[in-house]
Amino acid sequence: MNCTKFPMSITMFFFMFSLLFSCILIFVTIKGKVLNQSKKPALPPSPLSWPIVGNLPEVYMNKPAFKWIDGTVKKLKTNIACFRLGRVRVMVVVSPELAREFLQKHDSVFVSRPLTMATEYSSRGFLTMGVSPWGEQWKKMRRTVTHELLSPTRLRWLLDKRNEETDNLLYYVFKQCNNPDGSVINLRVPLQHYSVNVIRKMSFSRRFFGEGGENGGPGFEEKEHVDALHSVLHHMYAFWIADYVPWLRSLDIDGHEKIVRSSMGVFAKYHDPIIEERIKQYWRDGEKKEAEDLLDIMISLKDERGKPLLSIDEIKAQCNEFLFGVDGPPAGAEWALAEMINQPEILQKAIEEMDRVVGKHRLVQESDVPQLNYLKACAREAFRLHPHAPYNLPRVSLIDVEVAGYFIPKGSHILLSRIGLGHNPEVWEEPLKFKPERHLGENGSSKVELTEPNLRFITFSTGKRGCIGSSLGSLLTVMALARLVQGFTWSIPPDEEKIDLSTSDELILAKPLHARARPRLHESMYPLAP
Incomplete structure (x- = not known):
């Protein structure tokens, strides 16, 4: 026992x-x-959040989400706030000093991108440069785009194609001026299609996918193409719940995935046949064909073993992505001209500069842009006051890091608020007023560029993930605005006191800019039918 x-x-x-x-x-x-x-160190200040899901209910219930987010940052009285969306921490920054800490001092830490449903579709599985996460694929595409596709040399090579489209913009608007006393014109249509036409011409050597429209305007195919483009852009970083709670993706709660899939199908319908046929031609003709556009360049690139550098899917994906950066220039030009028409003294200064630098006996060219300081100041002020998107493309932290005394965990998303930076009263005097002179310096002679390296507002971002196409974007914005200012006398439509500057939830003019236009050059100066 x-x-x-x-x-x-x-x-x-x-x-x-x-x-x-x-x-x-x-x-x-x-x-x-x-x-x-x-x-x-502590995390940045945060709003109250729910267990497990964090602030996702507030983001889902408050549309557009950026208004609730930016409003919460203001209520917290902070220059940086931390929002928890599921298991992801999203940091929102509204001061230039902090913005420079993230994108300049710690640029190598915040060099990746988040994986989202829309960016996965738009990049054919993260094959491109702009939205791909940090890794060998991104490095490969960045080298290719920087050195082979959008280098200064390549942009000069493509000048004639851009000139064709600036001529077509002028021709299209001129043909709308049927009344000798001036006609009211919807400027959103030609501006949006001008930017896309430039990319089509540079990529595929064509303006239209079909017959085109009257007087050089868009046809059905081009309108469908541009509508699909804006649909993808609207959903690309849209705070979709399934991007933070992946197991919800199969439910497609808001129908976002269906919309993006359909929109990318439009791109495939118009782009893929051109790309595939061009590749077949290259295989048949080899090196005999002289390159005419970016598509030819991409097809002809070879690696160190003499094999094609880019796969067919990489070519298709990068052709798509070239278009995803063209929403800024038309929005900036539309906002700038709307503000200038409402303040005729500003418009008159731009006209006087145009007549002094270019005159009335030739059309303004890209080579004139460095001397159009006041016009560039108008465009720059439009980007500051009226950003075309609420945030820069998000960055992702590769490691745990301390920034400006705050703890930023690995995997955090970093968003710079374009509105918070551009409207910051500690940086800008009278931040809600359109004042181009603020960019000219104290003596009014400072050289003006559309980029903003000090991140007092955001045009094309900066650092390793900054926009490679910033010089092209600047040219598209300034040239569109320059041709419209040189070519026409603009005024408020009859029976209206002011241009309505109300802003939509997409941060564009709530109503497309309708303005009265009257040709101000001799008829012989306007381009002939394209």
């Missing part, structure tokens, strides 16, 4: 000892973690 109890006592003793030792080990481990965490 005693012999049977003894082993049980020994067993119980070891069991209790193991349990006690485990508890001590757990306690020490937890205490160590707490002590380690206590040594870390």
Whole structure:
């Protein structure tokens, strides 16, 4: 009897000892973690959040989400705020000093992109440069785009194609001026299609996919193409719940995935046949065909072994992505002209500069842009006051890091608020007023560029993930505005006191810019039918 109890006592003793030792080990481990965490700097200020889902309910219920987010940052009275969306922490920054900490001082840490449903579709599985996460694929495409496709040399090579489209913009607007006393013109249509036409011409050597429209305007195919483009852009970083709670993606709660899939189908319908036929021609003719556009360049690129550098899917994906950066120039030009028409003294200064630099006996060219300081100041002010998107393309932290005294965990998303930066009263005097002179310096002679390296507002971002096409975007914005200012006398439509500057939830003019136009050059100066 005693012999049977003894082993049980020994067993119980070891069991209790193991349990006690485990508890001590757990306690020490937890205490160590707490002590380690206590040594870390604090996270940025945060709003109250729900268990597990964080602030996703507020983001889902408040549309557009950026208004709730930026409003919350203001309520917290902070220059940086941390929002928890599912398991992802999203940092929103509204001061230039902090923006420079993230995108300049710690640029190599915040060099990746988040994986979202819309960017996955738009890049054919992250094959492109702009939206791909940090890695070898991104490095490859960045080298290719920077050195082979959008280099200064390549942009000069494509000048004639851009000139054709600036001529077509002028021709189209001129043909709308049927009334000698001036005609009211919807400028959103020609401006949006001008930017896309330039990319089509540079990529595919064509303006239209079909017959085109009257007087050089868009036809059905081009309108469908541009509508699909804006649909994808609207959904690209849209705070879609499934991007933060991946298991919800199969449910497609808001129908976003269906919309993006359909829109990318439009791109495939118009782009793929051109690309595939061009590749077949290249295989047939080899090196004999002289390159005419970016598509030819992409097809002809070789790696160190003499094999094609880019796959067919990479070519198709990058052709798509070239179009995703063209929403800024037309929006900037539309906003700038609307503000200038409402303030005729500003418009008159731009006209006087145009007549002084270019005159009325030739059309303004890209080579004139460096001298059009005041006009560039108008475009720059439009980008500051009226950003075309609420945030820059998000960055993702590769590691845990301390920034400006705050703890930024690995995997955090970093968003710079375009409105928060551009409207910051600590940076800008009268931030809600359109004042181009603020960009000319104290003596009014500072050289004006559309880029803003100090991040007091955002045009084309900066750093390793900054926009490679910033010079092209600047040219498209300024040339569109320059041709319209040189070519026409603009005024408010009859029976209206002012151009309505109300802003839509997409941050464009709530109503397309309708303005009265009258030709101000001799008829012989306007381009002939394209």
